[in-house]
Amino acid sequence: MQTTIKKNHSFILLTIALLYFTACDCVVSAKGVVIDKTTGQPLDSVALGRYVKEDPKKPSTKFEYTNNKGQFEYFGITGGLLGCPSLTLYFSKEGYKTKEINYKCSNCSTVDTVYLER
Numbered sequence: 001m002q003t004t005i006k007k008n009h010s011f012i013l014l015t016i017a018l019l020y021f022t023a024c025d026c027v028v029s030a031k032g033v034v035i036d037k038t039t040g041q042p043l044d045s046v047a048l049g050r051y052v053k054e055d056p057k058k059p060s061t062k063f064e065y066t067n068n069k070g071q072f073e074y075f076g077i078t079g080g081l082l083g084c085p086s087l088t089l090y091f092s093k094e095g096y097k098t099k100e101i102n103y104k105c106s107n108c109s110t111v112d113t114v115y116l117e118r
Helices: 002-022
Strands: 025-036 047-049 071-079 087-092 099-103 109-116
Touching: 025 087, 025 099, 047 071, 071 087, 099 109
Parallel strands: 025 109
Antiparallel strands: 025 071, 047 087, 087 099
C-alpha cells in the first residue's frame, strides 16, 4: 500500500513538473518605424520577420509589412523553458540592404527606429 501511494505521488509530481515546463511561452513584441538612412523618409512595405526569407509552407516564417508611414508592430509567441529568448527581426525591402536587429528584452514592448540603407 505504501509503495503504491509513493508511486502515485511521484507520478503526480512528475506530471505537474512536465506541464509547468512545457507551458513556458513568452510573448515577444517590437514596434517602431523604418526610415531611409539617406533621405530620412519613412519606408512603406518593408518586410519584417524572424527569418531572412519567407517560406509559404511554414506559417511561422510569414512576414509582416510596414504601413504607408513606415510604422510596424510585431507580435509573436516563443518557448522559453529557462527564460524568454531575445527576439531577432530581419527588415528587408528591394533596393535596400537587409538589416538584422536583435531585441534583447523580448518580454517587454520595444519601440525602435530602424534605418535601412541602399
